[in-house]
Amino acid sequence: MRFLQPIPLCFRRRAHNAPAITRGKSTHVPAETTDSCGIPLKPTWSVNELLSSYPSPTLSNSTINRLYELSALIPPQEGTTQYDAIKKSLEGMVRLVEAVRLVDTSDVSIEGRGEKEDADRRKPVAVSENGQKLLEHAERTHNGFYVVDSERRRC
Secondary structure (H helix, E strand, O other): OOOOOOOOHHHOOOOOOOOOOOOOOOOOOOHHHEOOOOOEOOOOOOHHHHHHOOOOOOOOHHHHHHHHHHOOOOOOOOOOHHHHHHHHHHHHHHHHHHHHHOOOOOOOOOOOOOOOOOOOOOOOOOOOOHHHHHHOOOOOEEOOEEOOOOOOOOO
16 A cells, blocks of 8 residues: 655745745744745855854964974964964854854764664663673783784884
């Protein structure tokens, strides 16, 4: 037996002058700013506008030079356009990270896909000492760890 799915509203044809059908709370949006599916024709917000409302960090030249040193790269000369562009780019990244850090996630729970649905199917994992039993078969152990010989010597 086949069940027919209802056609979504945005794919249904309607008379040119007929009002659009909306579900739930109705908000008035001028017809020329959205398409027939209610999708805005122009962006309604941008990440750049949102980030511009956050304070702009400033990175010192020594911080940028230290980042280059840690990444084993040679920094461009200070005062060049390339250096200024990199500094501006890094400050933008720091601004984005700081904006993300300000988001309140105290009541957010992280669950993978289908975890709630499959929770009743999962059996609790029994803690076993299989790893410790496997150590009995190792040629060499030290303080409960496997010992692996290597050609490389530690300094």
